[in-house]
Amino acid sequence: MNSDPRTTPRRNRRHALAACLLATFGWVTGSSAQEPTWRTVDQLTEEERAQFDPNTAAPRDAAIPYLPAEPYPFEAPYTAEEMGYRSSEFAHIGRWSHSLVDVYGAITTSGYINQGVSVGYVMVTMPPGIEPYGAYLRDIKAGDVYARWMLYNTFPPETEAEQQLWMVYRTDPKITTKMDFFVYSPQMRRVRRQPQPRRDQRFPDNAQTFDDVMGRDPWELEWSLIGTDVLYKTVRYPNTRPTITLNDGQAGFVEKQTADIKPMSDEYPHYQSDGGVKCWVLKATVRRDLVPDYAEKTLLFWVDQHSFYPLRTEKYNLKDELIMIEVRNAEMANPEFGQHGYSASISLYWDLEHDIMSYSLHDGHTPHTWTPEQQAMIFTPEFMRRQWLVESVKSQALIEDPDHYFLRPEIHRDKFPAERKIVLAPELEARSQAEEAAGHLIFETAGASDTN
Amino acid sequence: MSRNARAIGGVLALVCLSAAPALGIAGEMSNMASKFDRAIATFNPIGKHVRKPIERAVPSLRFKGSVRQWSDFLIDTDDHIGFREQDFRFLQLQNLLELEMAYQVAPGLDINAVTHGLYDGVYDWQSSGGLFADGIDRTAEVYNDAERVLREFYVSYRTPRFDLLVGKQQVIWGKMDGQFIDIINGMDRRESVQLETEDFETRRLPTWMANTTLHFGRNSLQVLYMFDFEQDRQPLPGSPWASPFIPPASLSTDITHPVNRPSSSYFGDHEFGLRFDRSAGALTYGVIYGYLWDKNAIDHVIGVEPQLGQPSLLHFEPRHERLHHLGVTTDYATTMPQLPWVGSVPVVLRLEALWTHGVRFVDFTKQAAARAGDSTDGTAQHDTLRAAIAAEFGLPYNTTFILQPSYYHTFGWNKHLGYGFGGGIGDEWTILPVMFLSRTFAFSRDRLSAQFTALPVISGPEVGWQGIKTKLRVKYKFSQFVTGQLIYNGYDAGEPTDFYGQYDEWDNIGWELNYEF
Numbered sequence: 011m012n013s014d015p016r017t018t019p020r021r022n023r024r025h026a027l028a029a030c031l032l033a034t035f036g037w038v039t040g041s042s043a044q045e046p047t048w049r050t051v052d053q054l055t056e057e058e059r060a061q062f063d064p065n066t067a068a069p070r071d072a073a074i075p076y077l078p079a080e081p082y083p084f085e086a087p088y089t090a091e092e093m094g095y096r097s098s099e100f101a102h103i104g105r106w107s108h109s110l111v112d113v114y115g116a117i118t119t120s121g122y123i124n125q126g127v128s129v130g131y132v133m134v135t136m137p138p139g140i141e142p143y144g145a146y147l148r149d150i151k152a153g154d155v156y157a158r159w160m161l162y163n164t165f166p167p168e169t170e171a172e173q174q175l176w177m178v179y180r181t182d183p184k185i186t187t188k189m190d191f192f193v194y195s196p197q198m199r200r201v202r203r204q205p206q207p208r209r210d211q212r213f214p215d216n217a218q219t220f221d222d223v224m225g226r227d228p229w230e231l232e233w234s235l236i237g238t239d240v241l242y243k244t245v246r247y248p249n250t251r252p253t254i255t256l257n258d259g260q261a262g263f264v265e266k267q268t269a270d271i272k273p274m275s276d277e278y279p280h281y282q283s284d285g286g287v288k289c290w291v292l293k294a295t296v297r298r299d300l301v302p303d304y305a306e307k308t309l310l311f312w313v314d315q316h317s318f319y320p321l322r323t324e325k326y327n328l329k330d331e332l333i334m335i336e337v338r339n340a341e342m343a344n345p346e347f348g349q350h351g352y353s354a355s356i357s358l359y360w361d362l363e364h365d366i367m368s369y370s371l372h373d374g375h376t377p378h379t380w381t382p383e384q385q386a387m388i389f390t391p392e393f394m395r396r397q398w399l400v401e402s403v404k405s406q407a408l409i410e411d412p413d414h415y416f417l418r419p420e421i422h423r424d425k426f427p428a429e430r431k432i433v434l435a436p437e438l439e440a441r442s443q444a445e446e447a448a449g450h451l452i453f454e455t456a457g458a459s460d461t462n
Numbered sequence: 463m464s465r466n467a468r469a470i471g472g473v474l475a476l477v478c479l480s481a482a483p484a485l486g487i488a489g490e491m492s493n494m495a496s497k498f499d500r501a502i503a504t505f506n507p508i509g510k511h512v513r514k515p516i517e518r519a520v521p522s523l524r525f526k527g528s529v530r531q532w533s534d535f536l537i538d539t540d541d542h543i544g545f546r547e548q549d550f551r552f553l554q555l556q557n558l559l560e561l562e563m564a565y566q567v568a569p570g571l572d573i574n575a576v577t578h579g580l581y582d583g584v585y586d587w588q589s590s591g592g593l594f595a596d597g598i599d600r601t602a603e604v605y606n607d608a609e610r611v612l613r614e615f616y617v618s619y620r621t622p623r624f625d626l627l628v629g630k631q632q633v634i635w636g637k638m639d640g641q642f643i644d645i646i647n648g649m650d651r652r653e654s655v656q657l658e659t660e661d662f663e664t665r666r667l668p669t670w671m672a673n674t675t676l677h678f679g680r681n682s683l684q685v686l687y688m689f690d691f692e693q694d695r696q697p698l699p700g701s702p703w704a705s706p707f708i709p710p711a712s713l714s715t716d717i718t719h720p721v722n723r724p725s726s727s728y729f730g731d732h733e734f735g736l737r738f739d740r741s742a743g744a745l746t747y748g749v750i751y752g753y754l755w756d757k758n759a760i761d762h763v764i765g766v767e768p769q770l771g772q773p774s775l776l777h778f779e780p781r782h783e784r785l786h787h788l789g790v791t792t793d794y795a796t797t798m799p800q801l802p803w804v805g806s807v808p809v810v811l812r813l814e815a816l817w818t819h820g821v822r823f824v825d826f827t828k829q830a831a832a833r834a835g836d837s838t839d840g841t842a843q844h845d846t847l848r849a850a851i852a853a854e855f856g857l858p859y860n861t862t863f864i865l866q867p868s869y870y871h872t873f874g875w876n877k878h879l880g881y882g883f884g885g886g887i888g889d890e891w892t893i894l895p896v897m898f899l900s901r902t903f904a905f906s907r908d909r910l911s912a913q914f915t916a917l918p919v920i921s922g923p924e925v926g927w928q929g930i931k932t933k934l935r936v937k938y939k940f941s942q943f944v945t946g947q948l949i950y951n952g953y954d955a956g957e958p959t960d961f962y963g964q965y966d967e968w969d970n971i972g973w974e975l976n977y978e979f
Binding site: 211 | 808
């Protein structure tokens with residue numbers, strides 16, 4: 011819970027020296043090649059100090075002792091724990107009723123690409139108008155279903171009409187079952203209840219784990235602030251894909267220049283003059299007393315300083331080695347909830363251990379009030395047998411060619427070196443550098459006649 | 463044998479080439495494999511040049527399909543087994559084209575059609591005297607009639623609380639692997655003991671019916687009215703999977719008349735089904751009732767022809783029997799906390815059971831009595847029960863383990879009974895403690911997966927061990943449109959008259975290539 015006892019001035023000087031050496035001899039990308047964009051806690055500006063409460067023993071809620079006593083969404087100054095709670099609000103799927111089409115895929119080192127399209131209906135069992143995460147924390151009883159996600163695959167042909175129903179539970183430190191999970195397979199023509207996926211296990215053919223999708227409950231983590239940073243790019247498009255056609259929900263299909271896509275979308279009012287997004291950088295350590303067999307030891311979150319939206323997440327294993335980077339672009343998907351209305355428009359995950367990069371693009375996101383009849387009809391296991399795509403949501407965002415796949419997330423090797431142990435295989439390091447220079451992924455090793 | 467080895471080698475080489483980049487094989491080979499990966503990633507010619515233009519031209523039409531080639535060849539070399547001449551190598555060389563269309567006439571109103579074309583090269587592409595089923599029934603080799611080609615054809619009308627589907631369709635009941643309450647449609651069982659759950663979709667025989675479902679809250683009630691009858695198709699004599707221990711008809715002196723089938727033009731012969739389902743949090747359950755015909759006809763003695771100095775000849779008429787089925791299905795999810803080595807383990811439990819009243823069995827004691835002049839049709843009726851409980855465990859490394867003990871029982875059994883629907887296999891009771899293990903391999907970036915299944919058969923009180931079937935399947939995902947599989951099936955132990963034991967010399971290896979567009 012300590013804010014960061016290890017970030018002494020002397021250590022900071024060493025970090026700055028390390029960053030300079032890396033900038034001279036190694037691979038330092040993006041804007042960080044000039045002045046460092048990151049600062050440790052003791053280097054916070056006055057404005058940031060006013061927003062940050064270093065207290066690590068904030069009073070607890072009388073009724074729900076694992077929650078801070080201050081009512082959600084808290085008020086400045088924020089403790090690291092409160093920042094963690096705020097950032098946990100922004101799970102992969104928005105916490106309000108809506109419909110969308112999820113375009114997703116994964117690519118390997120060789121250029122093998124596997125994609126899918128799934129229309130999603132999300133029904134949250136909270137009255138409309140209530141800030142959803144506060145209601146989740148305070149008003150939903152542990153063990154109760156608070157959301158139902160119905161997913162209907164429309165691509166590829168092999169899984170067309172395959173469906174999944176996720177019935178998502180409010181959990182607490184003791185009631186840890188996160189969902190009931192049903193699958194309908196058109197090949198089997200049967201609805202099958204499936205075991206809940208293991209929380210820290212990568213989905214097959216993907217870099218995402220179950221918890222990456224569901225989100226992590228903040229009370230299972232110990233939070234500290236390790237500093238601030240400015241992010242300029244999160245999800246990066248290659249120079250082989252200059253435009254993308256997105257489903258804007260209300261406005262229909264809109265072609266966008268990929269170079270113009272910003273991390274928090276155009277509406278975000280807090281960009282710096284140079285386009286950067288000021289972030290808190292939080293460290294979350296998994297509480298072994300609550301989650302003893304978890305494969306992840308720590309996570310680092312870059313959350314924007316105004317809504318606490320997590321734009322970048324890094325996961326470290328039990329050996330403290332970086333194993334996964336997630337970067338997101340967000341959009342204001344539900345203005346009704348103000349700064350709580352941001353949602354992921356695209357998330358990119360890079361599993362460094364297996365060098366798999368997967369993405370999930372949420373297209374056509376539309377807040378949706380489901381009628382009582384629709385609630386009773388759509389969000390049940392037996393509905394899947396009807397193979398009924400009630401409302402089609404279309405997307406044109408599939409990647410046509412492996413060469414058009416997203417660039418790897420930036421490593422930012424210079425930032426917070428004391429907290430970040432990054433071990434990349436030499437071949438992967440070389441390949442990444444070559445990709446940075448080329449502006450797109452490279453699938454073949456050096457020396458071949460055709461490098462792409 | 464060398465020809466088989468070359469075939470296996472060729473397939474393995476193809477898999478290795480494709481897996482090279484995932485396996486980290488450096489250099490030119492890795493680059494070649496990468497070129498292959500990227501080329502096949504977008505290989506979808508029918509999707510691009512047929513499906514897309516059709517759907518663009520007719521926006522209300524959804525059109526998809528698949529091409530599948532699957533072949534199995536025998537490892538064993540015996541030539542003469544029981545009553546069979548096993549002078550063939552390939553058990554199937556099947557090529558299947560499936561086209562699926564759905565046209566939306568109006569919101570909620572659709573016309574759906576699935577057509578199939580199948581050609582099995584086992585009769586043409588190898589020289590064999592033991593394979594002649596194509597001469598008995600042409601559909602063993604090629605689907606050449608409208609009944610087979612037009613696989614499904616129905617009109618569907620949907621409102622939020624009500625579904626009505628009228629036409630030729632397949633209806634699947636149940637949640638388990640195997641068939642427990644899945645009793646509505648007949649099945650093409652040409653693969654005999656090699657037919658498994660993943661094949662049901664292509665082997666099931668759709669039936670003309672009216673199928674309606676009412677939805678209310680968390681409940682649904684389905685009512686079926688079937689005005690056509692489709693019986694099971696067992697392996698024909700002279701087909702690759704015909705049992706080696708069933709004597710050919712030419713050796714029998716008894717006279718078998720044509721099958722007495724239920725008539726679609728007679729209301730009294732129509733079938734009915736009811737299914738109720740409910741979900742309640744971690745528990746879902748359902749109850750079914752079926753008033754159906756037995757899909758397999760049983761020989762009834764309809765006449766006796768005395769022979770001078772010889773046993774009398776019997777006249778048989780195979781008839782289907784009316785059956786009452788009552789079934790239940792349920793499943794439940796939980797998590798087992800903090801087990802050694804594997805940590806928390808998510809688990810799903812499933813249960814399914816079917817009790818059937820009035821199953822008709824051949825009774826060989828009564829047949830003997832009929833031959834001696836007693837007035838009997840040579841059959842007996844008994845109730846049967848078939849049930850299974852399955853536990854599915856989500857283990858680390860994307861590994862799934864399923865343990866599914868299945869149980870079959872004939873009430874009032876005696877050892878002179880033949881086979882009857884749902885009962886013990888050649889015995890009063892039979893247990894199949896099926897084990898299934900599946901996992902993907904991270905080194906291949908999960909493109910490679912393996913599944914192992916063991917199906918031992920034990921029965922009592924007479925027979926005991928009836929053999930074991932083992933199956934190993936290795937699947938590789940070439941792209942999101944093309945997949946390939948290598949499959950080994952082994953049949954071991956048991957006596958030559960036992961369920962699996964009779965196929966002791968039918969161990970085989972197969973491959974399957976599937977392209978969906």
